[in-house]
Amino acid sequence: MNTVPKHISAATPSRSPVYALVGNPNCGKSTLFNALTGLKQKVGNYPGVTVERKIGTAYTQHGHPLTIIDLPGTYSLAARSPDEAVTRDVLLGRRADTAMPDRIVCVVDATNLERNLYLVHQILDLGRPVILVLNMMDVAEELGLRIHTSRLEHILGIPVISCAASSGRGVIELKLALSRLDLPLSRHAWDVPVAIAAAVSELQASLQDSDNKPPLIARAEALLLLTDSDRVRVAGSTPLSNRTHDILAQWEKRWSAESTDWAAELVNARYDSIGRLTAEIVSTESTSPIGPSTSDRIDSWVTHPVWGWLIFGVIMGAMFLSIFTLAGIPMGWIENLVGALSGRVSGLIAPGDFHDLVIDGAIAGVEGVIIFLPQIMILFLFIGLLESTGYMARAAFIMDRLMSKVGLNGRSFIPLLGSYACAIPGIMAARTIEQPKDRLVTILVAPFMSCSARLPVYLLLIAALVPNEQVPVGLKIGIMLLMYALGTFGAFGFAWFFKKTLLRSSPPLMIMELPPYRLPRIRDVLQQMIERAGIFVKRAGTIILGLSIVLWFLATYPKSSADLPQQEQLAHSFAGQAGHALEPVIAPLGFDWRIGIGLINSFAAREVFNSAMGVIFAVEDTGDEGTTRLHLRDALRAAERPDGTKLFTPLICLNLMVFYVFAMQCISTIAVVKRETNSWKWPLFQLGYMTGFAWTLCLIVYQVGHALGY
């Protein structure tokens, strides 16, 4: 073995070894990661890409810490998405930000051995110590599959652990294997097909000489290039030398001329090798009837042309109602709690600027962050349950046709549905979409869905719009539904437009495994839910807090003399001045500076429009939402322009609603888009295009309406 360079040899590493955890999607890898590391997990981002980096600490039986990197699940090292590219690049040592792991734990689903072993086959080529974990052995046994692990261990020459992560079986044995000071290298050998062998050697030589790769990695990478062609590149990955690329291009040209299907040769050779392996280690005690499995029977209902939609509707309805109404209960608690805290703190600090900063700036800002937690946690509870039971894949399966009409795939449905309650959890849910462009398009259009913060604004404006109580209630409901419909059409229209233009990509693939139904693993679901909440508070929360203090400052300073009424104070503040400054821009839409102040204040949350109007038109807050809204409605109806004409004509009310449907006016959404896309580019683009579209549309509505005499 003199070709094995020192740093990848099986000898005892001087520091505690770093393990990479890899496996196919749905193989139970996350459950195993949680079982090994518990709560000792850190979630971050790989620099430059929107791929999550999960690192955990496990302990050996002697209490020494071990680092475990949980790499994104993949079926192959030939990457198709940024997530998969990260897995490939970390394993090949291509990322400068992540040292090449010393050892690899490969998790496979024992019920589905052949397909899972394809990835293992590629990983064994890397020439590093591997521990193979056969997960879901309990299910495999139930299916009558007998896997001879000791024989597999003998053939491959590496530790093979039989495991059932959901019940904890095999976790101790795995920890023992992880604790081993030395781990053997695999002695598994397979023949590279003759048709491509010369190319592999040439590429390997070039990778060793021009890219300074160690021999075994160079060979693995050479093989990979034949199926990967290095097409999916992500930031942070070291590029290959021109010489290697040239050699690859020359071979591809030559093979094309000879009509050699080089990728197929390689994949077939691997599957042949796997076939020989499984023939030796698996025996089927197939006494169980070959009839439909439980999953198949459930699926005949869940994907049924009638019942399937009904089940889908009930599940989505329950999820939506939970975030829309159920979340209101804990949100009320948060408001009360923060109110009580403000009262307490208020008594401790002398009135003045500092008092206001703490109470109205900082504490109110913190409330503005944690108020989102109930909705986020409930949505991720549902997503976790749907993912871990296997229903999520079915939902995507039945929705795919509809969503593909606008160029998206079935996975975009839940983020968009969630956005009717609030765009924050909706946008966070978009990370269940694999394809980066589809994910981005979904994030970009999600805020068009009318969220619950727009509801009070619609209610107020409809009340001000509809002349009197004799008007049938149906008209009010009709206008409300029209606003929801406008937002929905806007979202789908822009999704279609972006997929045709800016974020054009080949039609998204729908190559997806439908895993067997399983009971949800509550612990994993809860852990994911809390992790999401934590990430939101840490990453987006700090931005929201900062921006809301800025907004508070703008609405409060400069302070005019204390005896001025509140509306004068607001009018003279920076926000008030901005409202005035904005007037030339919004006058063509029929809005004046007072509405401008409302628009600016809405960035804190859209419903703040109502309270801003309350301050400007000096409406007393009665403490009861309904009564206050009635008073506010009367104030809006009475409001006049300097020339004595009414300010809130029906046309203006309608136009303002249209503006609220389309404009991006929410700092929390901006913050969360920044966090989810890992850059300021997309949230700023979103702010620009949504608000620009709203402005243009409102200009047309007002000018046409005005010309028609409304």
Next chain:
Amino acid sequence: MAELVTLSSLAVGASAVLREFPKQGVAFLRLREMGLLPGTTLTLVRTAPLGDPIEIKVRGYNLTLRKSEADHIRVELK
């Protein structure tokens, strides 16, 4: 050799052996890597309520793909 038909034209419940597979395309490479090779036996389990995508059983697991991909895969009825 029996007549070849496209995978998308298979009836629900029918089993077939995969025979011809496009060389080019990311989708087909991935399908290959997931175990759809010439000679592999598969069964069409169902189509989605709106007719697309389709679900097949191959190597003991269930996989969905769109008809636009299945149109290019030719199989031999069993």
